[in-house]
Amino acid sequence: MxxxxxxxxxxxxxxxxxxxxxxxxxRTDRRFRISxxxxxxxxxxxxxxxxxxxxxxxxxxxVQSVITREDGRFEFIRLRGGKYSLxxxxxxFITGAYNQHEQFSTAIVAGAEVDSEHLVLRLVxxxxxxxxxxDEAGEPVRTAQVRLYRETHGAGMTRIIxxxxxxxxxxxSFEFAPLDPGNYFVSVTATPWYAIHRPRSGGQDGDSLSxxxxxxxxxxxxxxxxxxxxxxxxxxxxxxxxxxxxxxxxLNPVPALHLIFHAADPEHGAASLVLQKRVFxxxxxxxxxxxxxxxxxxxxxxxxxxxRYGVRVLAGGRAYxxxxxxxxxxxxQELDTSAGQAMSKVKITVPDRxxxxxxxxxxxxxxxxxxxxxxxxxxxxxxxxxxxxxxxxTILAGASNKAYSVVSIAxxxxxxxxxxxxxxxxxxxxxxxxxxGGELEVEGYVSHGGKPVAGAMVVLIPKDPEANRELFxxxxxxxxxxxxxxxxxxxxxxxxxxxxxWDLEWxxxxxxxxxxxxGQTLTVPPNAGGTVHVALPxxxxxx
Numbered sequence: 001m002x003x004x005x006x007x008x009x010x011x012x013x014x015x016x017x018x019x020x021x022x023x024x025x026x027r028t029d030r031r032f033r034i035s036x037x038x039x040x041x042x043x044x045x046x047x048x049x050x051x052x053x054x055x056x057x058x059x060x061x062x063v064q065s066v067i068t069r070e071d072g073r074f075e076f077i078r079l080r081g082g083k084y085s086l087x088x089x090x091x092x093f094i095t096g097a098y099n100q101h102e103q104f105s106t107a108i109v110a111g112a113e114v115d116s117e118h119l120v121l122r123l124v125x126x127x128x129x130x131x132x133x134x135d136e137a138g139e140p141v142r143t144a145q146v147r148l149y150r151e152t153h154g155a156g157m158t159r160i161i162x163x164x165x166x167x168x169x170x171x172x173s174f175e176f177a178p179l180d181p182g183n184y185f186v187s188v189t190a191t192p193w194y195a196i197h198r199p200r201s202g203g204q205d206g207d208s209l210s211x212x213x214x215x216x217x218x219x220x221x222x223x224x225x226x227x228x229x230x231x232x233x234x235x236x237x238x239x240x241x242x243x244x245x246x247x248x249x250x251l252n253p254v255p256a257l258h259l260i261f262h263a264a265d266p267e268h269g270a271a272s273l274v275l276q277k278r279v280f281x282x283x284x285x286x287x288x289x290x291x292x293x294x295x296x297x298x299x300x301x302x303x304x305x306x307x308r309y310g311v312r313v314l315a316g317g318r319a320y321x322x323x324x325x326x327x328x329x330x331x332x333q334e335l336d337t338s339a340g341q342a343m344s345k346v347k348i349t350v351p352d353r354x355x356x357x358x359x360x361x362x363x364x365x366x367x368x369x370x371x372x373x374x375x376x377x378x379x380x381x382x383x384x385x386x387x388x389x390x391x392x393x394t395i396l397a398g399a400s401n402k403a404y405s406v407v408s409i410a411x412x413x414x415x416x417x418x419x420x421x422x423x424x425x426x427x428x429x430x431x432x433x434x435x436x437g438g439e440l441e442v443e444g445y446v447s448h449g450g451k452p453v454a455g456a457m458v459v460l461i462p463k464d465p466e467a468n469r470e471l472f473x474x475x476x477x478x479x480x481x482x483x484x485x486x487x488x489x490x491x492x493x494x495x496x497x498x499x500x501x502w503d504l505e506w507x508x509x510x511x512x513x514x515x516x517x518x519g520q521t522l523t524v525p526p527n528a529g530g531t532v533h534v535a536l537p538x539x540x541x542x543x
Contacts, residue, residue, distance in 0.1 A: 030081065030112075031077070031078040031079060031080065032079045032080070032081060032110035032111065032112075032116065033075065033076065033077050033078075033079065033110075033116065033117055034054060034075075034076045034079060034084060034086070034108050034110055034116045034117070034119070035073070035074060035075040035076065035116075035117045035118075035119065036073070036074060036117070036118060036119025036120055036121060037068075037071070037072045037073050037074070037119070037120055037121070038050045038052060038068050038072045038073075038074060038088050038090070038121045038122075038123060039072060039120060039121070039122055039123070040093070040122070040123060040125060040241075040242075041122040041123060041124045041125070041241055042124070042125050042240070042241045042242045046068075046071050046072025046073075047068060047072045047088075047090055047093070047123060048068055048069060048070045048071070048072055049067060049068065049090065050067070050068045050072070050074075050088050050089065050090035050093075050123065051065055051066075051067055051068075051088065051089045051090065052065065052066055052067075052068060052074040052086070052087070052088050052121065053065040053086075053087050053088075053089075054076055054079075054084040054085065054086055054087075054108070055084060055085045055087075056082060056083070056084055057082065057083040057084065057085060057107060058082060058083070064076055074121075079110045080110070081110050081111050081112075082109075082110055082111075083107040083108070083109055083110075083478060084107060084108045084109075084110060085097060085098075085105065085107055085108070086098040086105075086107075086108050086119065086121060088121045088123050089123075090123060092125060092126050093123040093124060093125050093126060094123065094124045094125075094126060094178060094180055094241075095123075096122075096123055096124060098119065098121055099454070099455045099476070101457070101476060101502040102154050102502065104457075104474070104475065104476035105476060106454050106455050106476055106477065106478050106479055107478040107479065108478075108479050109478055109479045109480040109482070111480070113480075114479055114480050116479065124180065124181060124241040125241040125242035126177065126178035126179070126241075126242070127177070127178065127179040127180070127181065127239045127240065127241055127242060127243040127244070127245075128175060128176065128177035128178065128179065128243070128244045128245070129148070129175070129176045129177070129179060129184060129186070129237065129239065129245050129247070130173070130174075130175045130176075130177075130244065130245070130246045130247075131146070131173070131174050131175075131186065131225075131246065131247040131248060131249060132168075132171070132172045132173050132174075132247075132248050132249075133146070133168050133172045133174070133188050133190065133248075133249050133250075133251060134172055134248065134249075134250055134251070135192070135250075135251050135252075135253075136250075136251070136252050136253060139172075140168070140170070140171050140172025140173075141168060141172050141188075141190050141251060142168055142169070142170050142172060142193075143167055143168060143190070144167065144168040144172070144174075144188050144189065144190035144251075145165065145167060145188070145189045145190065146165060146166045146167065146168060146174045146186060146187070146188050147162060147164075147165045147186070147187045147188075147189075148162075148163045148164050148165065148166075148176050148184060148185075148186055149161060149162055149163055149184065149185040149186070149187070149279075149280055150163040150182055150183070150184050150185075151182060151183040151184070151185075151236070152182075153502065153503040153504070153505070155369075155507060156472070156504070156505060156506040156507025156508070156512075157369075157505045157507050157508060158503075158505055159280075159281040160185060160280035160281050161280070161281055161282060162282060162284075163176075163184070164176060179239055181239055181240050181241050182238075182239060183236045183237070183238050183239075184236070184237045184238075184239055185224065185225065185231075185234050185235075185236060185237065185280065186224065186225040186234075186237065186247065186249065187222055187223065187224050187225075187231070187234075187279065188220075188222070188223050188224075188249050188251065189220070189222050190220050190251060191219065191220065191303070192218055192219070192220060192253050194216055195216060195217070195218055195219065195253075195256070195303065196216040196217060197217055197256055197258075197290055197302035197303040198217070198302075199258070199290075199292045199294075199300050199302060214255075217255065217256050217302075218253035218254060218255060218256055219253065219254060219255075219256040219303050219304065219305040220251045220252070220253060220254075220305065221254055221305040221306075221307060222277070222279075222305075223249055223250075223251050223252075224249075225237060225247055225249055227249065227250050227252075229305075229307070231278075231279050231280050254305050254306065255306075255331065256302065256303045256304060256305060257302075257304045257305070257306055257328060257329075257330075257331050257332075257333065258300055258301070258302050258331055258332055259273065259300065259301040259302075259304060259328065259332075259333055259334075259335055260294070260298065260299070260300055260332065260333070260334040260335065261273050261298075261299055261301065261334070261335040262297055262298055262299075262335075272291050272299075272301075273291065273299070273301045273311065273312070273335070274311070274312045275304065275309045275310070275311060276309060276310035276311075276312075277307070277308075277309055277310070278310075281368075281370075282370065283310065283370070286304075286309070290302045290303055304328065306328055306329045307328060307329075308325055308326070308327050308328070309325070309326055309328055310325055310326070311326045311328075311335060342425055342426035343386075343387045343388060343389060343390075343425075343426075344387075344388045344389075344390060344423050344424065344425065344426060344427040344428065344429065345384065345385070345386050345387075345388065345427070345428045345429070346364070346384070346385045346388050346421070346423060346429045346431070347382060347383075347384045347385075347428075347429065347430045347431070348362055348382070348383050348384075348385075348395070348431055348432075348433055349381055349382050349430070349431070349432045349433070350362070350377055350381045350382075350383075350397070350432075350433060350435065351381060351432060351434070352381075356377075356381075356399075356435070357399040357400075357401065357402060359376065359399050359400050360376070360377045360397065360398075360399050360404075361374060361375065361376045361377065361397070361398060361399070362374075362375060362377055362383045362395065362396070362397055362433075363395075363396040363397075363398075364385060364388070364393045364394070364395060364396075364421075365393060365394040365395075365396055366389075366391060366392075366393060367391065367392055367393075369469075371396075372388075372389075372393075373385040373388065388423055389423075390423055390424055390425040390427075391422075391423060392420060392421070392422050392423075393420070393421050393422075393423060394419050394420055394421075394469075394470075395409065395419045395420075395421055395433060396419070396470055397433070397435050402437055402438055402487050403437075403438040403470070403487040403489065404435045404436065404437050404438065404489075405419065405435065405436045405438075405468075405470055405471060405489050406418070406419035406433050406434070406435060407419075407434045407435065407436045408433070408434045409421055409431050409432070409433050409434075410431065410432045410433075410434070411429065411430065411431045411432070412430070418467070419433075419470075436489050436490070437487075437489070438486070438487030438488055438489045439487075439488075439489075439490075439530070440487075440488045440489075440490065440524055440530060440531065440532055441484055441485065441486055441487075441488065441530065441531045441532070442460060442473070442484070442485040442488050442495070442522070442524065442531075442532045442533075442534065443482070443483070443484050443485075443531060443532070443533050443534065444458075444482070444483060444495070444533065444534030444537070444538055445477075445480075445481045445482050445483070445534075445537045445538065446458060446477040446481045446482075446483060446497040446537065446538050446539075446540050447481055447537035447538070447539060447540070448539065448540045451481075452477075452480050452481025452482075453477060453481050453497070453499070453540045454477055454478060454479045454480070454481060455476060455477060455499075456476070456477045456497040456498060456499050456501075456540045457474060457475075457476060457497065457498045457499075457501040457502055457504075457506075458474060458475045458476070458477060458483045458485065458495070458496075458497045458538065459472065459473075459474050459495070459496055459497075459498065459501075459506055459512070459515070460472065460473040460474070460485050460488065460493050460494075460495050460522070461493055461494045461495070461496065461512055461515070461516045461519065462491060462492075462493055463491065463492050463493070465507075465509055465512060465513075465516070466509045469507060471489055471491065471493075472507070473485040473486070473487070473488055477497065481537070483497075488524055488532070489524075490524045490525055490526040491523075491524055492521070492522070492523050492524075493521075493522045493523075493524065494515075494516040494517075494519040494520065494521055494522065495519050495520050495522045495534060495538055496515040496516065496518065496519030496520075496538065496541060497538045497539070497540040497541065498515060498540070498541050498542075498543065499540050499541065499542055499543065500542075500543050501543060504543065515541060518541060519538070520534065520536065520538060522534060
């Protein structure tokens with residue numbers, strides 16, 4: 001009897017074990033579906049004949065694509081569990097990912113507890129900006145250089161930066177397309193076709209120029225939409241998806257200036273005057289103008305409209321003087337820049353180059369957070385920047401697949417912690433930087449009231465954010481609320497999640513500080529083993 005009992009128990013054990021294996025196999029083999037509808041972000045209309053693609057996050061080579069039906073619907077079946085990026089494309093629309101913001105988007109999670117079958121993929125219609133440039137007689141201006149600027153919030157601050165350029169055709173026309181929605185600005189630089197800029201040939205009183213010469217000695221100041229010559233007064237052009245906006249910009253001639261300047265090193269012979277102008281949040285160099293030598297070390301520059309410029313002399317391949325703002329308003333004005341501060345040279349060495357990525361680059365960022373110099377590091381581990389203006393700079397380092405932070409800077413004067421370098425006038429600096437690499441990933445979940453939140457902006461905020469801007473990390477939460485912050489450098493942080501925070505000026509200490517105080521404190525140790533998991537869900541904060 002007992003023998004029969006043991007046999008029955010053994011059989012039951014085998015049955016249970018087989019059942020467990022079958023359940024595990026069933027879970028492994030379980031397949032999921034990603035489906036939804038593609039619509040226009042402008043009016044919600046379904047989009048037929050759109051190409052919708054999914055890419056498995058962990059296996060990027062696994063890509064599937066379908067074409068939407070007449071009702072805009074798409075479907076991917078028999079998918080294994082995991083995360084997938086979802087992207088749509090259609091003629092006449094901007095190619096975009098699901099719930100995309102900047103370079104971030106929400107990944108679709110194919111899993112038992114996530115609804116991946118009622119997705120709405122919104123594609124933004126193409127927009128176009130079309131314009132013409134005319135002169136004082138209403139005639140088209142040919143070969144005018146037109147620049148488009150866009151308002152961006154990508155770096156956690158509102159900036160207006162160059163976007164692209166075009167040249168007017170024989171009808172004075174230009175076009176920028178396709179364009180994403182946003183606020184844009186336009187500038188035009190041109191030269192009157194009839195302009196003649198005869199040099200004074202030694203005179204500064206204008207007697208050497210005839211009345212006809214002076215009438216034709218004119219220039220066009222850089223003109224912005226709204227027909228103004230000051231970038232800060234230009235009219236913004238708001239563009240929405242599907243817009244086709246037409247504008248006209250009128251140019252009016254102004255008397256051209258003749259500027260006299262002195263080369264700091266006349267033995268080099270020919271010299272030129274470099275003029276820079278601040279345009280929104282960048283500095284642009286004016287195109288070359290005619291320069292004639294009047295006497296040894298003395299030169300005349302012609303064809304310049306009056307205005308405020310940053311001025312520097314360039315002679316013998318060397319720049320002299322800071323590009324300091326000068327008000328150039330008087331014809332014949334003499335600009336003696338020989339006493340200006342000389343430019344500097346900075347050589348930066350990265351030790352242990354053999355252990356660093358081949359595509360490592362070093363950048364110098366000025367006090368206005370503009371990258372003024374950028375170069376790839378040579379095989380020797382060195383990079384040299386010539387003609388550096390005196391000032392304080394932040395030294396940045398990075399590669400395409402990994403972030404770095406400058407921990408310390410060493411020179412003959414000693415070693416300083418951090419990434420700030422002071423460049424004196426006329427110096428030739430030779431410094432060595434020590435880098436810390438972003439080896440770690442930080443993973444967690446965003447929630448609200450105990451439920452996962454998709455599409456939230458997750459921000460990892462370093463201690464002293466003003467001095468450590470390069471340590472910020474961001475991500476967008478996926479369909480199940482999960483996020484992954486890549487290439488994190490060890491240190492102490494606050495982590496927060498913000499709903500609809502993509503146009504927030506989060507990089508400003510006064511803005512992000514309020515979120516940092518309410519965020520979770522997170523310490524990322526150097527020996528974390530590759531991945532740090534945030535213990536508690538990050539509660540999303542409203543704007």
